[in-house]
Structure formats: structure tokens, C-alpha cells
Amino acid sequence: MTHSIRFKFILFILAILLVLILLLNLYPVASSRGTMFQEKRSSLTSQASAVSSALAGPERLTEEEVSRIIGALDLDNFDRITVLDADGSTIYDDGEGRFAPEDLQTALRGETAFQTALTGTDFISSVAVPIAAREGLRGAVALYENDRDLARLLLTVRERIAILSLMIGALVLLLAMTFSWLVLRRLNDLTRSMSIVAGGDYAYRHEVTGSDEISELAQEFNTLTEKLEANEAQRRRFVSDASHELKTPLASIRLLSDSILQTEDMDPGTVREFVTDIRTESDRLERTTEKLLVLSRMDDDIQAVPEPVDLKQVALDTLSALAPLARDRRVSLASHLDDGCVVMASREDMERIVFNLVENAVKYNVPNGSVTVRLSQDESAVHLSVEDTGIGIPEEDRLNIFTRFYRVDKARSRQSGGSGLGLSIVHDAVTAYGGSIRVGNNRPQGSVFIVSFPRPTSEETGI
Ligand SMILES: Nc1ncnc2c1ncn2[C@@H]1O[C@H](COP(=O)(O)OP(=O)(O)OP(=O)(O)O)[C@@H](O)[C@H]1O
Ligand SMILES: [Mg+2]
Structure with a gap:
């Protein structure tokens, strides 16, 4: 897998590099070529026109006359100069180079013809213009030039760009490979740590470096x-x-x-x-x-479908179920229950919550003590509280009483048949319905447990 990520990454970088290098190598030459051709054309055409008007001057064109005029003009940059008479016969021809015959024909018809080509070390341009004398078309003059200096310059520039872009490409590739190696090495380390933990060593911690x-x-x-x-x-x-x-x-x-x-x-x-x-x-x-x-079952999150449960009914049922135990322990039961305190839950879970709390309040009470159950609600929540006047819970045990099997006074609790699971069941059930549970002191003695549930909307309860 790691290889494949590196492979894809490098491939991606290579593709970008290829596009960039191609652009860098082709675009400058392509864009300057047009301007250079344009310039060649105007300079050659104006030089040819100068030659043509010089040749239009004399009465008659002889080879000596043409040699003299051309010699007088500064035309050293041309490789071949050819002058034709109106019939197309050569009057003067000096140097080497190839004219396209159709260009000469065009010039003899009175129009200008121009050609240029850039091939490797040669930058060839040729122009053919008519010689227009007072009596009419007298012939044509054609100039041929090979600008090797410019061609060489272009070639050098192209070579330098190519070398430079190859160097940049190699550098970028090297950096990309180093980067991918660094990243993948860290990922591999992490994978190794994961397999160590997966192997059962839960105490193992991966060493975290950096902040990415x-x-x-x-x-x-x-x-x-x-x-x-x-x-x-x-x-x-x-x-x-x-x-x-x-x-x-x-x-x-x-x-x-x-x-x-x-x-x-x-x-x-x-x-x-x-x-x-x-x-x-x-x-x-x-x-x-x-x-x-x-x-x-609660750990497995197997929850019954929530239905509207009237907590007042649950509290009343619980109180009557626990009345015999309370009578046994000489503990009196009282309640202040508001109507309409409804929560969305499973009735069984609600019974479990109220039963365990009230049972504890009776069990951990003192003779002639009392237990009071209150039920009320405000805009956002339904509150259930169970107060007792019993033995109370020491401050340092309050955090733990919701832990499974935790009992404050093991001997006493066991004697009363307690397993230390009641409150953890209450806690899990309360939190499963998005509620909260707190424990506090009851004055002058005893404990008070306060449970709050989110109040359902009327849409939820359908009431
Ligand atoms: N109202 C209370 N007053 C004083 N101590 C309490 C009260 N409720 C719970 N406790 C203490 O917290 C411990 C945990 O209570 P919990 O209901 O979880 O277990 P239990 O009553 O011992 O056993 P079980 O409820 O499983 O039969 C109890 O053993 C008891 O020491
Ligand atoms: Mg209990």
C-alpha cells in the first residue's frame, strides 16, 4: 500500500513536470518566432525596395551597370542577389542560395514575394520585388539571406532552456521523493504502532513528533x-x-x-x-x-422503543411496592408528585431507576427515618428527587457509588443483601436517556439523589 501511494505521488509530480517542461521549452521559441519573421520581412522588403528603386534609375540595365549600383549599395549581408529583366532573363546573379521560381514570377508580375524558414542552424529568408521604371515594369530583383548568427543564437537559447528545465525537473523530483519518503516513513511508524496495540499491548503509546x-x-x-x-x-x-x-x-x-x-x-x-x-x-x-x-443488556445498547412514561404513576407504583420493606424498617414514605411529568423512555427502565433509588433510601435509613420522593418539571427538564434521613454517604465515596460493585460499608450492605450494582444500573439508564444524576446531602442528615431528564417536545410524546 505504501508503495502504491509513493508511486502515485511520484507519477503525479512527473506529469506536472512534463507539462511544465514542455511549456517552458516550446512556448518562448514559438512566441518569439512570429515576431522575428515579421521583422525579417519588413527589413528585407525595405532593402529590396531600395535596390529596386536604385535599379529603376538608369536608362538601360546592363550587367556592368547593375554591378556598379549594387556595389555602391551596402548589401553584404545577402548570400545571393539576382536581377532579371522583364522577360525573366538573368542580367545579374551573384552568390549562392535558392529562390523559389514562383516568387520570381510573382515579382515579374509586379508584386512582392517573401519567404522565410528557420531550420536548425539556418534562418533563411528571400524576397523578390519588381523594378518599376518610368516606362513600366523593367524586371525584378531577388535577395536571399541566411542569418546564421540569429539561428545559432536561437539554438543556444533553446539548449539553455532545455538544460535548465531538466535541472529543475531533477531537483523537483528529488525533493518530491525525499518528501514522500519522509511522510511515508512516519505513516509506516504509525502502522507499526497500530499493529503493536492490535497485538494486545494497550499500554503502548506512539511517539508523536511535529504538529501536522x-x-x-x-x-x-x-x-x-x-x-x-x-x-x-x-x-x-x-x-x-x-x-x-x-x-x-x-x-x-x-x-x-x-x-x-x-x-x-x-x-x-x-x-x-x-x-x-x-x-x-x-x-x-x-x-x-x-x-x-x-x-x-445496557452495555449492548439494547434499548426498548421509547414511549411516553408518566413518572408520577411509576413513583406511586414503586412506593406501594416498597411499602412493606419500609414498614419493616420503620421508615415512613412521603411524596410530592406533580402531574404531567412525562419522559420518553422504556417504562421498565424508569421503574428500575425509581425502585433502586427508593429502595436504597429505605435500606440505608435509620428507624423512624423518612423518605420523600418529589417530582417536578420546568421548561427544559423533568426532575425526580429521592431524599432520605438515613446514614448518608461520606464525601469521599460519592464519586464511586455509581461504580459497579462499589459499596460504602461492605458488611452492612451485604447484610442487607446489596450487591453494589443498583446505582450503576440507575446511572447507566439515566445517561442512556440523555439525563443526569447528582447526589448531595440532605439536612440535617441523610442523602438526596436528584435525577433530571430532558423534557420531551409534544411532537415526541404525541400528547
Ligand atoms: N440513600 C443512601 N444512603 C446511604 N448510602 C447509600 C444510599 N444509596 C446508596 N448508598 C451506598 O452506596 C452503595 C451502592 O449502592 P447500590 O444501590 O449501587 O448498591 P447496593 O444497594 O449495595 O446493592 P443493590 O442495589 O445492587 O442491591 C451502597 O452499598 C451504599 O453503601
Ligand atoms: Mg441499592
């Missing part, structure tokens, strides 16, 4: 790896916590059943007591595994 797009990419990759590492650590902790949580009740069950099996003639009262304990432990196992299942 590749560095940004590397930075993003490092951030991703960090998240991966954190996730992996969380997953491991979760698995080890979960196994530990399951191991403890299983060990008790085993111990209890071993005792029953190994003790002969155990009195029925003790057997019953042990079996009751086994029952309690298996209840705990069941509750824990149920909660684990709920959490794993």
Missing part, C-alpha cells in the same frame, strides 16, 4: 489506545469483581451443605436453619445475576 496532520492522526490514535486500555482495565475489573461476588455466596452454600452432609444426626432445627441460610444465599446469587444481566 500525521501528528494529529498519531495523537488521535494514542487517545483511542488510552480509551481501549481504560476499557480493558474496566472489563477485567468487572469480571474479577463479578466472579468474586458470585464466589462468596457459592462458598457459603457449599459450606452449609457440607455441614449438613457431614454431621450425622443433626437436629432438624439446625438443618432448617442451615437450609434457610442456603436459601438466603441463593436469593442473593439470583438477584446479583439478574442485575448483571440488566447491566450487560
Whole structure:
């Protein structure tokens, strides 16, 4: 893959270079050629006209007369000069060069003919003009010139441009190759780091240099790896916590059943007591595994289709479901519930949230304590608060209580059958619906949990 990017890049640069070099080599010569031809034409034609009017002067044109006149004129730059009489017979012809016969014919008809050509080392121009005397057309004069100096100059310029453009081309190509090598080397390094991380070494970090797009990419990759590492650590902790949580009740069950099996003639009262304990432990196992299942379902983002849920109804149902537990603990339940507090959610999730919060408020309360559930809403949000007058949560534990398996007082919580999963379920469910949860102090004692959900629009609820 890397080779193919380099290949494409170099190919691209080569194509641009080719176009540039061609333009550089062809355009200046092509554009100056036109002007040079034009200039040649006017200078040659005016010189030819001067010769022609000089030859129109004498009575008669003889070879000596023509030689004399031409000798008097300064015509050294011409390679061939030819003078014809009106019939087309040569009167004077000196030098070398080739005239096109049709040009001479044109001049004998009274018109001017001009030709020019640039071929390698030769820049050939020829002109033929009529000689018009007072009595009429007397003949024609033709001049032939090969401007080798100018041709050589042009050739040199062309060569220099060619050499220069080749040098520039080579330099650009070299720079492009170095650049692509540098860029691709960094990409290769990044790819190597990626395979290291993909191989399972989540602690590995790519060394970021510079501050360009590749560095940004590397930075993003490092951030991703960090998240991966954190996730992996969380997953491991979760698995080890979960196994530990399951191991403890299983060990008790085993111990209890071993005792029953190994003790002969155990009195029925003790057997019953042990079996009751086994029952309690298996209840705990069941509750824990149920909660684990709920959490794993939430992790998988399997969400029921949201429907409008009236939180007042959910709160009332929860309060009556928990009334026996509250009575047991001698905790009184109170509520202040506004009507019309509706959120878009699954009813089951809302029940889970309210139930866990109120259950905690009752469980971690004191005899003769109270629990108050409040429900209200403003323009943007629906607020649910659960206050208790219980044991409260120490400041330093508040950050952790939403973590899976976290319990402030392990002994007390376990004794009350807690697995430390309730609040993490609440937290995950609340955030899944775009809500937030806070915990604070209740005065003079106890805790208060405040949950806020975004208030749905009437279009969403259809009410
Ligand atoms: N209202 C509260 N007052 C005092 N402490 C609380 C309150 N709610 C929760 N806690 C503390 O936070 C811990 C975590 O609560 P969470 O509901 O997650 O677990 P749990 O109640 O122990 O077990 P589970 O809810 O899974 O049966 C509890 O063990 C408890 O120590
Ligand atoms: Mg709980």
C-alpha cells in the first residue's frame, strides 16, 4: 500500500513536470518566432525596395551597370542577389542560395514575394520585388539571406532552456521523493504502532513528533489506545469483581451443605436453619445475576422503543411496592408528585431507576427515618428527587457509588443483601436517556439523589 501511494505521488509530480517542461521549452521559441519573421520581412522588403528603386534609375540595365549600383549599395549581408529583366532573363546573379521560381514570377508580375524558414542552424529568408521604371515594369530583383548568427543564437537559447528545465525537473523530483519518503516513513511508524496495540499491548503509546496532520492522526490514535486500555482495565475489573461476588455466596452454600452432609444426626432445627441460610444465599446469587444481566443488556445498547412514561404513576407504583420493606424498617414514605411529568423512555427502565433509588433510601435509613420522593418539571427538564434521613454517604465515596460493585460499608450492605450494582444500573439508564444524576446531602442528615431528564417536545410524546 505504501508503495502504491509513493508511486502515485511520484507519477503525479512527473506529469506536472512534463507539462511544465514542455511549456517552458516550446512556448518562448514559438512566441518569439512570429515576431522575428515579421521583422525579417519588413527589413528585407525595405532593402529590396531600395535596390529596386536604385535599379529603376538608369536608362538601360546592363550587367556592368547593375554591378556598379549594387556595389555602391551596402548589401553584404545577402548570400545571393539576382536581377532579371522583364522577360525573366538573368542580367545579374551573384552568390549562392535558392529562390523559389514562383516568387520570381510573382515579382515579374509586379508584386512582392517573401519567404522565410528557420531550420536548425539556418534562418533563411528571400524576397523578390519588381523594378518599376518610368516606362513600366523593367524586371525584378531577388535577395536571399541566411542569418546564421540569429539561428545559432536561437539554438543556444533553446539548449539553455532545455538544460535548465531538466535541472529543475531533477531537483523537483528529488525533493518530491525525499518528501514522500519522509511522510511515508512516519505513516509506516504509525502502522507499526497500530499493529503493536492490535497485538494486545494497550499500554503502548506512539511517539508523536511535529504538529501536522500525521501528528494529529498519531495523537488521535494514542487517545483511542488510552480509551481501549481504560476499557480493558474496566472489563477485567468487572469480571474479577463479578466472579468474586458470585464466589462468596457459592462458598457459603457449599459450606452449609457440607455441614449438613457431614454431621450425622443433626437436629432438624439446625438443618432448617442451615437450609434457610442456603436459601438466603441463593436469593442473593439470583438477584446479583439478574442485575448483571440488566447491566450487560445496557452495555449492548439494547434499548426498548421509547414511549411516553408518566413518572408520577411509576413513583406511586414503586412506593406501594416498597411499602412493606419500609414498614419493616420503620421508615415512613412521603411524596410530592406533580402531574404531567412525562419522559420518553422504556417504562421498565424508569421503574428500575425509581425502585433502586427508593429502595436504597429505605435500606440505608435509620428507624423512624423518612423518605420523600418529589417530582417536578420546568421548561427544559423533568426532575425526580429521592431524599432520605438515613446514614448518608461520606464525601469521599460519592464519586464511586455509581461504580459497579462499589459499596460504602461492605458488611452492612451485604447484610442487607446489596450487591453494589443498583446505582450503576440507575446511572447507566439515566445517561442512556440523555439525563443526569447528582447526589448531595440532605439536612440535617441523610442523602438526596436528584435525577433530571430532558423534557420531551409534544411532537415526541404525541400528547
Ligand atoms: N440513600 C443512601 N444512603 C446511604 N448510602 C447509600 C444510599 N444509596 C446508596 N448508598 C451506598 O452506596 C452503595 C451502592 O449502592 P447500590 O444501590 O449501587 O448498591 P447496593 O444497594 O449495595 O446493592 P443493590 O442495589 O445492587 O442491591 C451502597 O452499598 C451504599 O453503601
Ligand atoms: Mg441499592
